Amino acid sequence: MKSMKRGFKHSLFTALVLLGLMAVAACTLPTSEAKTAEPAVAAAQPTELRAARAPAPEPARDPYDVEIVPLTLAQCGQCHPTYFEAIRDEGGKHRFDCRECHEVFHAYSPVRQNWDDIMPDCASCHTLPHGEKLTDCLGCHINPHAPLYIPYAQTPVADVCADCHGGPAAELAQFPSLHTEQDCTLCHYDQHGYVPSCFECHGPHYQGQPLVSCAECHPVHKPLEMTFTATTGARTCEACHTTAYTDWEKTPSKHGQVNCTVCHTDHGLIPTCASCHGAPHSANLHERFPNCLTCHLNVHDLPVRRR
Structure with missing residues (x-):
């Protein structure tokens, strides 16, 4: 009798435990599903908020809706580096803004051949500094961007030189010597302004003679008139x-x-x-x-x- 009671109690206890577990499972199932769904909702919320807060896209801008401003020297140099470097290195008094001379640019037409119309004229700034005999500026100043570099013209050089260097020319004519018979470019052969050493043609009077002593006795353009x-x-x-x-x-x-x-x-x-x-x-x-x-x-x- 006692063993039957113990078996019944044990079965009842087991049944109650199973029922309790089933109830717990039934109650927690929706909560688990909710928790499973929560991350998707949470992740969606910031994207929707950002979309709501983003500014409206600007309308397309007209690329020609800008103000035209003059080119800078650096911008000119990007397309014309040779001229830019020439002015920078040997421009002399021409080292100013390109637009001082080039008032019209990017207007050349190979059809119209209007090069002379758009290129600046030397006379617009300069008079005839060398007189009426020399009116072709580019005959000596072949590159207006480097006016200090003057290769020699193909005309009779002594005549061209004498227009500016009248003193030396007069001395050569008045005091004949072997120097008188030479062309100016024999001594001044490199470029305008080049002053040669006497020792390029002449030997010294004695070993170790200083070069400066040559001109103490021999004026360069009248060397026989020694002083x-x-x-x-x-x-x-x-x-x-x-x-x-x-x-x-x-x-x-x-x-x-x-x-x-x-x-x-x-x-x-x-x-x-x-x-x-x-x-x-x-x-x-x-x-x-x-x-x-x-x-x-x-x-x-x-x-x-x-x-």
Whole structure:
């Protein structure tokens, strides 16, 4: 009897447990489904909110609805780099805004061939600085963007050069020398303004002679009209007056202690002994020997002839 009661209680307990589990499952099923659906709803909400808050798209803008502004130098240089660099490096007084000269641009027509109409004229700014003889500016200034670079014209060069360099041209004509017979471009061969070294054609008078000393004696365009200063060294004279220099260099007399230019103050000047020495001997002796070199045989060495 007792065992039957225990079996019944056990079966009843098991049934109650199963019923409880079923009830719990029935109650929680909607909640699980809801929780499963919640992330989709939550994820959808921000997108919808963003769409609602986004500004309305702007209407298409007319690309020509802009204000025209002048080009800058850098913008000109993007298409015309050669001209830009020429002005930058050798433009001289032409280093200003492109539009100062080019008031009309991008107007060339290969059909109309209107190049001359749109290109600026030199005379719009410049008069004829070189006179009526030279009216073709581009004959020398071949590149208006680099006006300081002047290759030489193919016309007679001396005539063209003389228009601006009248002084040198006059000296060459007035004082004939081998320089007179040469074309200007023989010396000034590189470009306008090039000043050559004398040593490009001529050797020095002595080893180590400084270049600057050439022009102290020889004016470039009249080289035979020699001048010199009191400080011009005797070695410079030696180049042409070798015998006199050799005698002077070895003499024990006081003449060996003074520079050539002390006596020869001008080129070619032969001074008299009296200009420095006056009358150093008696009147009777000077009367007998009026020429000093009768006794003092060599003015640069001053040996004395003894009877």
